[in-house]
Amino acid sequence: xxxxxxxDNLLFPTPEGLYCPIGDFHIDPVxxxxxxxxxxGHSDHARAGHGxxxxxxxTLEIMRIRMGEGFCRTExxxxxxxxxxxxxxxxxxxxxxxxxxxxxxxxEHAGTRIVASGDYKRSLDPTCAAFEPVxxxxxxxxxxxxxPVFRHPDPLxxxxxxxxxxxxxxxxxHFVGAYALGKxxxxxxxxxQAGYDKPVxxxxxxVRLCEFYQAExxxxxxxxxxxxxxxxxxxxxVVVGPPSAFSGVWMRRFADPLPAFASGxxxxxxxxxxxxxxxxxxxxxxxDWPELTATxxxxxxxxxxxxxxxxxxxxxxCELQGIAARPLHLxxxxxxxxx
Amino acid sequence: MKAFSTLLDRLVLTPGRNxxxxxxxxxxRTVPDPDRGYALAAIAGTLDVPHVKPKMLRELVLExxxxxxxxxxxxxxxxxxxxxxxxxxxxxxxxxxxSEPSLGxxxxxxxxxxxxxxxxxxxxxLNALDPSGRYAFLKLATGAMRVGVSKRLAVQALAALGxxxxxxxxxxxxxxxxxxxxxxxxxxxxxxxxxxxxPAIFHPVxxxxxxxxxxLDDLDPSHxxxxxxxDGIRIQLTRKGSLARIFSRSGEDISASFPDxxxxxxxxxxxxxxxxxxxxxxxxxxxxPFSDLQQRLNRKGVTARTMEEFxxxxxxxxxxxxxxxxxxxxxxxxxxxxxxxxxGAADPLRFxxxxxxxxxxxxxxxxxxxxxxxxxxxxxxxxxxxxxYQAGRMKGPWFKWKRDPHNIDAVLIYAQRGHGKRSSFYSxxxxxxxxxxxxxxxxxxxxxAYFGFTDEELKVLDRFVRNNTVDRFGPVRVLKAxxxxxxxxxxxxxxxxRSNRHKSGVAMRFPRISRLRTDKxxxxxxxxxxxxxxxPRAE
Ligand SMILES: [Zn+2]
Numbered sequence: 001x002x003x004x005x006x007x008d009n010l011l012f013p014t015p016e017g018l019y020c021p022i023g024d025f026h027i028d029p030v031x032x033x034x035x036x037x038x039x040x041g042h043s044d045h046a047r048a049g050h051g052x053x054x055x056x057x058x059t060l061e062i063m064r065i066r067m068g069e070g071f072c073r074t075e076x077x078x079x080x081x082x083x084x085x086x087x088x089x090x091x092x093x094x095x096x097x098x099x100x101x102x103x104x105x106x107x108e109h110a111g112t113r114i115v116a117s118g119d120y121k122r123s124l125d126p127t128c129a130a131f132e133p134v135x136x137x138x139x140x141x142x143x144x145x146x147x148p149v150f151r152h153p154d155p156l157x158x159x160x161x162x163x164x165x166x167x168x169x170x171x172x173x174h175f176v177g178a179y180a181l182g183k184x185x186x187x188x189x190x191x192x193q194a195g196y197d198k199p200v201x202x203x204x205x206x207v208r209l210c211e212f213y214q215a216e217x218x219x220x221x222x223x224x225x226x227x228x229x230x231x232x233x234x235x236x237x238v239v240v241g242p243p244s245a246f247s248g249v250w251m252r253r254f255a256d257p258l259p260a261f262a263s264g265x266x267x268x269x270x271x272x273x274x275x276x277x278x279x280x281x282x283x284x285x286x287x288d289w290p291e292l293t294a295t296x297x298x299x300x301x302x303x304x305x306x307x308x309x310x311x312x313x314x315x316x317x318c319e320l321q322g323i324a325a326r327p328l329h330l331x332x333x334x335x336x337x338x339x
Numbered sequence: 340m341k342a343f344s345t346l347l348d349r350l351v352l353t354p355g356r357n358x359x360x361x362x363x364x365x366x367x368r369t370v371p372d373p374d375r376g377y378a379l380a381a382i383a384g385t386l387d388v389p390h391v392k393p394k395m396l397r398e399l400v401l402e403x404x405x406x407x408x409x410x411x412x413x414x415x416x417x418x419x420x421x422x423x424x425x426x427x428x429x430x431x432x433x434x435x436x437x438s439e440p441s442l443g444x445x446x447x448x449x450x451x452x453x454x455x456x457x458x459x460x461x462x463x464x465l466n467a468l469d470p471s472g473r474y475a476f477l478k479l480a481t482g483a484m485r486v487g488v489s490k491r492l493a494v495q496a497l498a499a500l501g502x503x504x505x506x507x508x509x510x511x512x513x514x515x516x517x518x519x520x521x522x523x524x525x526x527x528x529x530x531x532x533x534x535x536x537x538p539a540i541f542h543p544v545x546x547x548x549x550x551x552x553x554x555l556d557d558l559d560p561s562h563x564x565x566x567x568x569x570d571g572i573r574i575q576l577t578r579k580g581s582l583a584r585i586f587s588r589s590g591e592d593i594s595a596s597f598p599d600x601x602x603x604x605x606x607x608x609x610x611x612x613x614x615x616x617x618x619x620x621x622x623x624x625x626x627x628p629f630s631d632l633q634q635r636l637n638r639k640g641v642t643a644r645t646m647e648e649f650x651x652x653x654x655x656x657x658x659x660x661x662x663x664x665x666x667x668x669x670x671x672x673x674x675x676x677x678x679x680x681x682x683g684a685a686d687p688l689r690f691x692x693x694x695x696x697x698x699x700x701x702x703x704x705x706x707x708x709x710x711x712x713x714x715x716x717x718x719x720x721x722x723x724x725x726x727x728y729q730a731g732r733m734k735g736p737w738f739k740w741k742r743d744p745h746n747i748d749a750v751l752i753y754a755q756r757g758h759g760k761r762s763s764f765y766s767x768x769x770x771x772x773x774x775x776x777x778x779x780x781x782x783x784x785x786x787x788a789y790f791g792f793t794d795e796e797l798k799v800l801d802r803f804v805r806n807n808t809v810d811r812f813g814p815v816r817v818l819k820a821x822x823x824x825x826x827x828x829x830x831x832x833x834x835x836x837r838s839n840r841h842k843s844g845v846a847m848r849f850p851r852i853s854r855l856r857t858d859k860x861x862x863x864x865x866x867x868x869x870x871x872x873x874x875p876r877a878e
Contacts, residue, residue, distance in 0.1 A: 147415055149425035151428075153470075169358065169361070269348075270417065272352055278349075316405070316407050316408055
């Protein structure tokens with residue numbers, strides 16, 4: 001009983017986001033706050049206008065790229081594994097394996113440890129540091145793909161589907177919708193891993209982030225911007241762009257485009273159909289169901305708090321395993337935008 | 340199975356006709372017999388495998404997973420086959436990794452398995468296949484394969500394999516059976532034109548689409564014939580030499596239940612029609628209601644007395660074979676003329692011809708449909724004069740247009756995500772009407788509906804649900820529904836029964852949301868008393 005009181009007092013949801021009253025800071029707040037700890041650079045987690053921001057070096061860089069200088073008043077780099085004291089609360093950042101720079105945040109006070117994992121995944125991703133299990137009393141997990149239907153296949157196998165389609169339809173431009181931060185670079189890295197060595201064309205929205213990834217030493221091969229003036233022959237080319245470019249005017253420049261989409265949601269046929277996707281590529285930057293349950297088993301926390309996604313199923317699974325769990329109702333995190 | 344499931348996954352998401360053709364032709368060219376022939380049959384809906392019941396599939400999946408987690412998964416995905424294909428965890432029970440089963444071996448083992456062996460076979464196959472293969476297999480095994488490939492397109496893909504004419508392939512194909520080895524051999528120039536099989540087998544029937552809002556607007560009434568839609572059961576009669584058979588519309592042999600009709604089949608060929616109880620027009624008799632026909636259904640044997648009390652006859656409306664001649668490619672009018680000859684020479688007590696209904700405009704037909712001259716008529720059928728007899732349900736050549744259902748205005752109470760195509764929308768609704776409660780008027784649920792609205796209307800409904808949820812129970816959302824705030828819909832339904840199982844005391848048959856009444860306040864919705872007044876009088 002006393003431990004539950006402790007954990008609830010240490011970190012709890014507010015309309016701004018997860019709040020630690022002792023350290024007076026928020027984790028991934030959705031509204032401007034005095035002091036924010038940011039897990040990663042996706043726009044639903046990292047917003048502009050906070051006072052002080054504490055995040056990994058890469059996340060701070062990504063925020064600067066996306067929001068410009070002055071995205072906050074003061075910034076502080078959290079080194080992986082290093083402990084920082086905030087008004088007596090011990091805080092440390094640990095790799096989450098989600099996108100470049102993504103971290104879990106461990107918060108400790110009076111012997112109680114809570115890990116807010118942000119978004120994370122366990123499968124291999126050459127574009128970011130791998131998830132590290134961190135011992136804790138409470139593990140806060142996302143549940144974006146928290147249903148047993150989500151068993152994401154080997155991403156290289158999915159990329160081979162794209163290569164097979166390029167061979168079968170050599171005159172069609174293969175447009176791959178992929179979220180600008182993380183997914184797009186991972187898709188390109190996977191293409192390279194599968195031996196695709198032609199230039200990959202990218203939508204303008206991807207340029208700065210791809211350049212940042214390359215500057216961080218991640219090899220994406222030859223990239224070209226898919227500009228209209230060029231009137232280049234895009235037939236048989238791979239063009240990567242944000243999902244929002246799918247239905248826009250931008251797509252019209254390509255002859256007979258074949259829309260593909262790289263997302264964990266592509267597991268469900270109806271999702272692909274709704275988006276007008278012809279070639280679904282199940283490539284996810286979030287845990288699938290086996291990864292979520294394996295992670296909880298690995299960490300064996302005293303309690304699991306489940307947030308953004310399919311809370312009820314993961315809570316049910318924890319119940320069946322005899323692990324205390326409850327949904328944590330956080331608002332403002334995207335339902336499916338970046339999965 | 341891998342090549343087949345990959346093809347299906349691509350086909351269902353590919354809208355372009357040329358791209359579909361390319362996918363199909365590449366498949367037929369690279370996949371060996373008998374797999375490609377079975378695939379052709381599966382895509383075209385001519386494959387006959389013993390159906391696996393959804394109940395058994397549910398039991399199999401619940402052997403290995405928690406029921407609650409399964410329910411959450413099914414609610415999310417909305418399609419049973421797809422849900423099982425995704426949640427099936429074959430690591431619990433690793434298959435002996437010999438090799439991935441081929442489509443041909445899957446179909447042959449399904450056909451060969453006895454009733455008791457099916458369960459084990461299905462489990463083994465689910466274990467041996469990947470999710471996409473499981474999905475394809477389950478769609479096959481439940482008879483729910485829908486790929487969005489017309490027969491015509493499949494035939495054109497076949498034609499592209501060799502130098503044969505698509506029409507010639509189509510005519511031949513109907514008389515052959517899967518896996519169509521002889522057809523492929525002929526198309527690819529390795530063998531002579533195959534000989535057609537006897538017509539004394541079941542031939543898949545042609546189905547009609549319901550007339551929906553706007554369907555007839557662009558159609559010319561002079562291009563269509565109309566017939567009454569009789570409330571019996573659809574059957575196919577066939578005779579070749581001494582062998583006669585009566586099949587249900589799904590191909591089940593029901594000859595044993597109707598020896599009176601069977602013995603009267605003296606013509607050679609295959610006739611499509613409605614089985615009814617009562618007397619034919621040609622004997623100045625009248626068809627009797629469906630409840631009388633029910634006395635003759637689902638019986639292994641039938642007594643002389645039952646046959647006398649409930650005499651069966653056939654109201655014929657189409658001719659598939661006249662003797663050995665395949666009539667299916669012929670236009671409707673030509674088939675109808677040939678049918679007239681066949682029926683004219685047949686036993687007048689057992690056979691008559693479904694009469695045509697004359698009309699000059701859709702409005703006129705609409706009036707006829709709403710006030711038919713016989714109580715055993717449930718609407719009209721529309722048949723395009725120049726249409727060939729094509730198995731399956733194509734939109735255009737045949738329509739069914741039922742009598743007007745009843746209507747009430749009701750208030751939406753609960754919503755759930757839909758299934759299939761609508762799995763990301765709130766499209767399954769429970770609605771209620773007002774009744775006097777202990778604390779004044781309250782809404783009592785009277786039915787559930789999940790269709791009737793257009794895609795645009797669905798978006799409106801879905802938005803309402805998302806913005807007006809006051810509570811949740813699992814996947815069910817409880818909606819705001821007071822006298823002042825809530826959503827009123829017009830519900831159309833086919834009939835109404837008394838029910839002790841429902842709190843309201845009534846149960847609707849086939850309810851659908853026919854109109855959104857955003858112009859009405861919930862307080863304006865109907866009352867339970869109105870609904871009760873529509874109940875048939877107690878006997
Ligand atoms: Zn994220």
